[in-house]
C-alpha cells in the first residue's frame with residue numbers, strides 16, 4: 001500500500017512537470033502537449049510539442065524529450081527510465097518509444113481516435129513483432145491534461161469565428177454586427 005501511494009504521488013508529481021511543458025507549448029500557440037523523462041527520481045529530459053514552431057510534423061513532445069534523454073544518458077537505450085506525457089502517444093511516438101526502450105510510459109488523457117498505447121491500437125504492450133514492451137500507466141491527471149487541450153481547441157475555434165466575423169466587414173450584414 002505504501003509503495004502504491006508513493007508511486008501514485010510521484011507519477012502525479014512528474015505529470016505536473018509534463019504539464020508545465022504543455023504550458024510552454026500553449027504559450028507558443030502549439031497544441032499543448034508536454035513530456036518529461038525520468039530516471040530514478042530525476043528529470044533527465046523535457047519536451048513540448050513544437051510542430052508549428054519548428055515546421056516539423058515529427059516534433060512531438062515525446063520525440064523531443066526522447067532525443068534529449070538519449071543525449072543526456074549517452075545511450076539510445078533508456079533502460080530504467082519512465083516517460084511521462086500529457087496525452088496518449090501517437091503511433092509515430094509509440095514506435096520511437098519502443099526503439100528507445102524506457103521501462104514505463106505514463107500518460108494523461110486518452111486518445112481513442114489516434115492513440116497507440118491502447119486507445120486506438122497498442123504498440124507499447126501488445127506488439128509481438130517488436131522487441132520491447134513498456135509498462136503503461138494511463139489516465140494520470142487525465143482531467144488537467146485533457147482540459148488544457150480542449151481549452152486550446154475551444155479558443156482556436158473562437159479565434160477562427162472572430163476572424164470570419166471581421167472578414168465579413170465588407171458586407172452589410174457584417175457592418176451591422178459592429
Ligand SMILES: [Zn+2]
Pocket residue numbers: 060062089090091092093094
Ligand atoms: Zn506523437
